[in-house]
Amino acid sequence: MLWAKKTFPILSAILIAYFPWQTYSQIAQNNTGRSESELFVLSATGKHKFKVEIAKTPREQKIGLMYRTKLDQNAGMLFDYGALTKIQMWMKNTFIPLDMIFINNQGIIESFHERTVPKSLKIISSQGPVRAVLEVNAGTISRLKIKVGDRIYHKIFYK
Numbered sequence: 001m002l003w004a005k006k007t008f009p010i011l012s013a014i015l016i017a018y019f020p021w022q023t024y025s026q027i028a029q030n031n032t033g034r035s036e037s038e039l040f041v042l043s044a045t046g047k048h049k050f051k052v053e054i055a056k057t058p059r060e061q062k063i064g065l066m067y068r069t070k071l072d073q074n075a076g077m078l079f080d081y082g083a084l085t086k087i088q089m090w091m092k093n094t095f096i097p098l099d100m101i102f103i104n105n106q107g108i109i110e111s112f113h114e115r116t117v118p119k120s121l122k123i124i125s126s127q128g129p130v131r132a133v134l135e136v137n138a139g140t141i142s143r144l145k146i147k148v149g150d151r152i153y154h155k156i157f158y159k
Contacts, residue, residue, distance in 0.1 A: 039078060039134070040153040044145045050136065052078045052154075065135055066093040076136040080156050084129035091120040097138035101146065102126040107157035109150045114141050132156065 041048045051074060055061045061079050065071065081087065084105060091098070100113045111127040115138040126133070134152060 037155065039076070041134075041144060041146060042151045042153065043147065044150075048074070048144055050074050050076050050134075052076045052134070054156075055079045056082075064089075064094065065096070065098065067095065069095055071096055071098075071137050073137060076134055078154065078156070079133040079135070081131060081133075084131055086129055087126040087133055089124045089133065090122065091116050091118055091124075094118055098135045099138055099141045100124055101134040101136070101141070101152070102130040103132045103134060103152050103157075104129075105131045105157065107152045107154065109146065109148055109152065111148060112141055112146065115139065 035054045036051060037054060039050045039052045041050065051072070053076075055064060055077055061081075064079070065077050079087075087102060089100060094116075095118050097118055098116045100116060101109055102111045104110050110130050113124045116124060132152075140146070
């Protein structure tokens with residue numbers, strides 16, 4: 001019995017280390033803890049509504065859309081950094097191609113990157129400091145004729 005009392009904590013630690021309750025993949029698929037809201041993109045083709053998940057915490061931003069195998073046409077993820085900063089992203093463990101839209105404090109599109117390559121480790125950077133990044137399905141920028149200077153309407157830009 002003494003052996004069991006001494007080894008149980010060690011075995012428990014080993015099991016937790018090798019078999020965590022939730023992997024990053026499970027967390028990403030379950031959307032655990034992320035809030036959702038509506039967002040509108042105003043472009044030359046009109047006002048377009050999206051349902052977006054909000055990635056605010058460093059952990060949510062690190063996981064992003066990793067491990068997803070699909071994204072609805074009018075869905076996306078809004079990464080809110082809370083202040084102007086130079087953003088660098090990549091497509092590691094991201095299985096669907098995306099368009100990335102870099103947005104300033106007023107909701108104005110500063111730059112974008114179209115048709116990212118799934119699982120690529122290439123760094124995708126904002127051209128300058130931005131407040132947020134909107135990730136949507138690849139092809140959305142060209143389909144909606146989104147341009148630099150177009151506006152994003154979301155509550156994070158109008159507090």
